[in-house]
Amino acid sequence: MRINAFSDVCLRVVMLLAAAPESATYTSRVVAAEVGTPYNHVTKAIRRLGELGLVEVIRGRTGGVRISMLGREATVGALLRQLDTRTDLAACDSPNGPCPLLSGCGLRGALRRAREAFYRELDGIVIAALPHGKPGGPVLVELGLVR
Secondary structure (H helix, E strand, O other): OOOOHHHHHHHHHHHHHHHOOOOOOEOHHHHHHHHOOOHHHHHHHHHHHHHOOOEEEEOOOOOEEEEOHHHHHOEHHHHHHHHOOOOOOOOOEEOOEEOOOHHHOOHHHHHHHHHHHHHHHHOOOEHHHOOOOOOOOHHHHHHOOOO
């Protein structure tokens, strides 16, 4: 199972923010630089994470973004389910019409069950537990966000 690029960016953002001290905020540009992703992709991810209540966005000159309490408690499986917009993993429709095997095919159901098993495995992983160490610890030191 593979997650899409947008889900990957969202996970990078929440992991970075989960590693930060609770009151710390970072600008979108800093987050983009630290997660190694273009600014426009990070701003879309932050917007979506804000809609889901996983991050708090503080507007203004001294504003920034930080992870919310809900974001700290959310699981990776729950987040990926919310971000996954694919209805089917197999492309059963094509420009030439539906697959001729569609009526007797068991692949779609099997793939749906496999995807859910993938998410269930990730339901046990809380986002706040992903960055190892204490807040302000090795992850942020390595990124240069704390000394």
